Amino acid sequence: MVQKTRIALLLTATGKLLVSFLKKNYMAADNWQRVAVHINEIGFGNNQIAEVKLGGRKLCLAHHAGKLYAFAHKCPHAGGPMADGYIDALGNVVCPLHRYKFSMSNGHNVSGEGYFLRCWPVEIREDGIYVDMPRSRGWLF
Numbered sequence: 001m002v003q004k005t006r007i008a009l010l011l012t013a014t015g016k017l018l019v020s021f022l023k024k025n026y027m028a029a030d031n032w033q034r035v036a037v038h039i040n041e042i043g044f045g046n047n048q049i050a051e052v053k054l055g056g057r058k059l060c061l062a063h064h065a066g067k068l069y070a071f072a073h074k075c076p077h078a079g080g081p082m083a084d085g086y087i088d089a090l091g092n093v094v095c096p097l098h099r100y101k102f103s104m105s106n107g108h109n110v111s112g113e114g115y116f117l118r119c120w121p122v123e124i125r126e127d128g129i130y131v132d133m134p135r136s137r138g139w140l141f
């Protein structure tokens with residue numbers, strides 16, 4: 001009887017620790033991180049794309065038609081540097097290596113090769129520009 005109680009207590013404690021770990025690391029509702037206080041701080045190139053660092057990770061910010069977009073700094077096809085690409089007339093970002101095109105809103109590969117460019121929401125708030133990008137958790141995740 002005592003043995004069963006000890007096992008039950010141990011399982012309960014382990015379960016609470018596991019839930020706490022999962023909540024902290026995987027269910028965090030707030031991944032918004034400030035990337036700049038003002039848009040003028042962002043070093044956009046002539047192509048209106050900038051490569052920036054946020055929480056130790058690189059990403060691209062693009063400025064097009066009065067909106068800001070955030071997406072991966074490397075092309076999902078073969079790692080082309082997206083900051084060296086350009087924005088076409090329809091508002092898609094074009095990779096500089098093989099010219100695959102991606103929607104900056106949702107990452108869809110609009111030129112049809114079947115890839116997906118990772119994108120994150122961007123908000124311009126009173127105190128800065130924020131990107132909803134999960135924080136890096138080190139080498140494991």
Ligand code: FES
Nearest residue numbers: 075078080095098
């Ligand atoms: S590396 Fe971007 S299209 Fe090939």
